[in-house]
Amino acid sequence: MEKFLIKGENRLEGELSIHGAKNSALPILAASLLSGECVIHNCPRLTDVDAACNILNYLGSTTKREETSIVVGASNSDNYCIPDDLMRMMRSSIVFLGAIIAKCGRARISMPGGCELGPRPIDLHLSALEKLGVVIEEDHGYLNCSVPGKLRGAHISLPFPSVGATENIMIAACLASGETVITNPAREPEISDLAAFLNACGAKICVTSEGNIHIFGVEKLYPAEHKVISDRIAAATYLSCGAITGGDILLKDVCCEHLAAVLPTFEEMGCTLSIEKDSVRIKSKFPLNPLKCVRTMPYPGFPTDAQSPLMAAACLAQGSSVFVENIFESRYKQVPELLRMGADIKVEGRVAVVHGVQELHSACVRCTDLRGGAAIAVAALAAQGESELLAIEHIDRGYENFENNLQSIGACIVRVNDGKE
Numbered sequence: 001m002e003k004f005l006i007k008g009e010n011r012l013e014g015e016l017s018i019h020g021a022k023n024s025a026l027p028i029l030a031a032s033l034l035s036g037e038c039v040i041h042n043c044p045r046l047t048d049v050d051a052a053c054n055i056l057n058y059l060g061s062t063t064k065r066e067e068t069s070i071v072v073g074a075s076n077s078d079n080y081c082i083p084d085d086l087m088r089m090m091r092s093s094i095v096f097l098g099a100i101i102a103k104c105g106r107a108r109i110s111m112p113g114g115c116e117l118g119p120r121p122i123d124l125h126l127s128a129l130e131k132l133g134v135v136i137e138e139d140h141g142y143l144n145c146s147v148p149g150k151l152r153g154a155h156i157s158l159p160f161p162s163v164g165a166t167e168n169i170m171i172a173a174c175l176a177s178g179e180t181v182i183t184n185p186a187r188e189p190e191i192s193d194l195a196a197f198l199n200a201c202g203a204k205i206c207v208t209s210e211g212n213i214h215i216f217g218v219e220k221l222y223p224a225e226h227k228v229i230s231d232r233i234a235a236a237t238y239l240s241c242g243a244i245t246g247g248d249i250l251l252k253d254v255c256c257e258h259l260a261a262v263l264p265t266f267e268e269m270g271c272t273l274s275i276e277k278d279s280v281r282i283k284s285k286f287p288l289n290p291l292k293c294v295r296t297m298p299y300p301g302f303p304t305d306a307q308s309p310l311m312a313a314a315c316l317a318q319g320s321s322v323f324v325e326n327i328f329e330s331r332y333k334q335v336p337e338l339l340r341m342g343a344d345i346k347v348e349g350r351v352a353v354v355h356g357v358q359e360l361h362s363a364c365v366r367c368t369d370l371r372g373g374a375a376i377a378v379a380a381l382a383a384q385g386e387s388e389l390l391a392i393e394h395i396d397r398g399y400e401n402f403e404n405n406l407q408s409i410g411a412c413i414v415r416v417n418d419g420k421e
């Protein structure tokens with residue numbers, strides 16, 4: 001198994017370029033099933049992206065990486081089943097459901113994988129697809145889905161602005177007859193990016209001033225090229241690395257507009273930010289100030305995915321910081337690992353109180369999930385001594401060149417294989 005060895009207490013200094021957004025690239029790759037040949041630029045090299053390509057290949061499409069782009073050939077894709085092992089590889093496998101149904105009129109899939117953050121049901125996805133005319137039957141852990149006739153537009157009001165459900169509806173409704181309206185949709189930048197890609201393929205999707213999404217069904221989608229937006233969560237993670245190490249880091253290829261809820265938290269900690277449209281420089285200052293209260297919310301609120309890395313930085317603040325996790329029931333899995341490194345954190349339900357400590361120390365720690373793993377790495381960068389990070393495959397799901405990036409700005413981090421299975 002691979003692991004990271006991180007020697008802490010190095011001040012990080014230098015420039016990094018932020019890769020394309022995982023959570024944009026994945027639904028866009030799923031949606032590419034509906035057009036002939038697509039070129040998706042700025043597609044990050046991540047194991048989740050590999051998993052999306054494996055699903056496309058299984059379905060009969062071709063995928064080819066060319067530098068930072070992926071070329072998808074979906075014209076001959078006619079398989080409508082995704083086997084359980086591929087479904088379990090990541091959460092976004094569920095977004096292939098809308099695409100396969102729109103393309104083949106039927107689909108057979110099982111439950112998706114992804115980070116274990118508490119219950120992650122797909123009821124909103126399924127009830128929305130049923131409204132579009134999909135008939136869904138359970139079959140020993142699989143879902144058999146079919147459309148008698150054609151998908152038809154519908155009014156879908158989401159009780160919660162689920163990111164994945166919004167994506168599934170948008171993709172399926174593109175080729176439905178008539179108009180689909182989604183009220184209370186997710187408004188994350190990745191949703192707008194998916195709409196931009198689908199519109200480039202000939203779909204007709206628009207967002208009203210009230211924030212509802214209207215999708216006017218079209219007969220066919222066409223080949224297109226699209227550049228994936230920058231990964232706002234990777235940016236938030238590297239900002240946390242800068243903050244906790246007293247660093248000075250310039251992040252390039254960032255969309256600061258997408259970080260509007262995140263950047264003020266670093267300023268609250270006392271860091272100085274120089275914010276341009278597509279870059280941000282963080283100059284950290286010790287000791288860090290504590291954070292009054294960070295509440296995770298759907299976009300444009302503070303993103304749940306950035307909660308864990310920011311919490312790691314707050315471990316060394318001078319005072320107590322409060323976090324309230326409102327999106328997932330169980331998104332504090334990094335906490336027991338941070339405690340092993342000397343952090344002082346109390347969790348009660350959705351609330352975590354981080355009492356800042358003078359120093360963190362090295363430990364053997366296990367990545368619990370993607371962002372939890374990143375949080376542990378953030379803490380290790382500032383801890384005294386050499387930490388051993390296990391289960392780093394979680395980090396590889398969402399961060400391209402993680403250790404090389406960190407090495408390039410002065411971190412002492414190496415990936416080693418311990419020879420164990």
Ligand SMILES: CC(=O)N[C@H]1[C@@H](OP(=O)(O)OP(=O)(O)OC[C@H]2O[C@@H](n3ccc(=O)[nH]c3=O)[C@H](O)[C@@H]2O)O[C@H](CO)[C@@H](O)[C@@H]1O
Nearest residue numbers: 023091092119120121122123124125162163164305327328
């Ligand atoms: C691949 C991807 O893009 N993942 C992101 C996506 O996940 P994902 O699409 O799974 O997140 P959702 O917005 O759907 O989930 C948010 C909340 O809604 C609940 N829910 C969701 C669907 C449903 O049918 N029923 C239901 O109850 C979930 O359990 C969770 O509590 O958005 C999350 C919230 O911003 C991010 O943390 C994930 O990084």
Ligand SMILES: C=C(OP(=O)(O)O)C(=O)O
Nearest residue numbers: 091092114115305370371
């Ligand atoms: C939770 C995440 O991913 P997934 O939804 O794929 O598990 C994430 O990107 O932080």
